[in-house]
Amino acid sequence: MTQYTEIHLIKRPDGKPVGPHLFEVVKKDIPTAGPGQVLIKQTHMSLDPAMLGWMSPDTESYIPPVELGAVMRSSGLGEVIESNHRRYKAGDIVTGMTGWAEYTLSDGRGFSKLQEGVDAETALAVFALPGLTATQGMKILEPKAGETMVVTGAAGSVGSIAGQMAKADGLRVIGVVGDAEKTDWIVNTLGFDGAINYKTDDLEARLKELTPNGVDVFFENTGGAIQQHIFNRMNTHGRIVVCGMIADYTSKTPAPGPNWIPLIKKRIRIQGFAMPDHFADAPELIAKLAPYVMQGKIKYRTHILHGLESAMTGLNLFFTGENKGKLIVKL
Numbered sequence: 001m002t003q004y005t006e007i008h009l010i011k012r013p014d015g016k017p018v019g020p021h022l023f024e025v026v027k028k029d030i031p032t033a034g035p036g037q038v039l040i041k042q043t044h045m046s047l048d049p050a051m052l053g054w055m056s057p058d059t060e061s062y063i064p065p066v067e068l069g070a071v072m073r074s075s076g077l078g079e080v081i082e083s084n085h086r087r088y089k090a091g092d093i094v095t096g097m098t099g100w101a102e103y104t105l106s107d108g109r110g111f112s113k114l115q116e117g118v119d120a121e122t123a124l125a126v127f128a129l130p131g132l133t134a135t136q137g138m139k140i141l142e143p144k145a146g147e148t149m150v151v152t153g154a155a156g157s158v159g160s161i162a163g164q165m166a167k168a169d170g171l172r173v174i175g176v177v178g179d180a181e182k183t184d185w186i187v188n189t190l191g192f193d194g195a196i197n198y199k200t201d202d203l204e205a206r207l208k209e210l211t212p213n214g215v216d217v218f219f220e221n222t223g224g225a226i227q228q229h230i231f232n233r234m235n236t237h238g239r240i241v242v243c244g245m246i247a248d249y250t251s252k253t254p255a256p257g258p259n260w261i262p263l264i265k266k267r268i269r270i271q272g273f274a275m276p277d278h279f280a281d282a283p284e285l286i287a288k289l290a291p292y293v294m295q296g297k298i299k300y301r302t303h304i305l306h307g308l309e310s311a312m313t314g315l316n317l318f319f320t321g322e323n324k325g326k327l328i329v330k331l
Helices: 050-054 120-127 129-141 157-168 180-189 203-210 226-232 261-266 275-294 308-314
Strands: 003-009 023-029 038-046 076-083 093-096 103-106 148-152 172-177 194-197 215-220 234-242 269-272 302-306 326-330
Touching: 003 308, 038 120, 076 120, 093 120, 120 129, 120 275, 120 302, 120 326, 129 157, 129 215, 129 234, 129 275, 148 157, 148 226, 157 172, 157 215, 157 275, 172 180, 180 194, 194 203, 203 226, 215 226, 226 234, 234 261, 302 308, 308 326
Parallel strands: 148 172, 148 215, 172 194, 215 234, 234 269, 302 326
Antiparallel strands: 003 023, 038 076, 038 103, 038 326, 076 093
C-alpha cells in the first residue's frame, strides 16, 4: 500500500529557532474514505504566524494548543481523491484545516469548495485566513475617508491587504516594515503613502513626519518598540485593533504596554480579535473583500517553500522577516 507523510508536534517551543527537533515525521498508509468521508490530497499548505501560538502550551488562548503527538495544525488546499460525501465529488478542489499532512480524511466539516476561476495561491494569500483577518480587522476599526491609518507588519499577508483596503477607502496609510525592499514594495507597488523601517529609522521622528495629523486607526500585527510611538500619536476617538504580537510570541518577558491614561483622555478604543470567533461570518467577509480584489485594488505576492518538511524551518521566516509575501508550502 502506498504511504504518505504527516508531521506531528512532539515538543513545545524552547526559545531556539523552530526546527525539526520539535517535530516527528511520520509515514502512514494512505487511507480510504469511509461512509460520509472525503479523502483529500493536499497540494498547498498555508504557514501563518498564529501557528507559533498554537504550538505553545497556553490553555487560555482563543484556541486549544496542538496536542503533543498530534498532526501540526494548519489550513490548506487540496483535491478530493475519493468521496463518500454528498457535497463533494472526486476532483473537487477544497480549502480547510488540512494540517501538516499530504493526505487527510474529513467528514466535510470546515471545508469548502474553491470558487471557480480562483487559483491556489490567490485562494490562500487573499481569500483564506489573510484576507478574512484583514477584512474583519477593518470592520472593527471602522475607518473613514480622510483618516490616517498605521499598520504594522505592513508587508505581511494580513497587513498588506488591510493597508490596501484602507487606501481604496480614501485613508492615508503608513506601513511599518523591517527592510528596504519591503519599504519599496508597500510604497511603490501597493501604493502606501509612507513606510517606516523599524530596524533602521528614528521611530519617533519618522512617525511624526509621516503622520502630521496624528493617527486615527492603528492595525497592530507585530508589537515591538514602535507600538508605544504609534500609541503616543493616536488622536481623540482613535481606534486600535490588535491582530498579532509576533515580537512577544517567544519572549520570556513580554514588553510592557502603554500607559492607559491616554485611553481616558482621548477616549481611544482598543480591541483584540481572533478569527475563530468570526468563521461563521466568512461569507459576509468574503463578500466585502471580493470587490476590492475584482477591481484590482488588492495586490499580493507569495513566498513558496517546497515539500512538506520545509514547514519545520519555514516558520522561522516570520521571526527573521525574510519572508517576501504569503508563506505557502507547495506539496
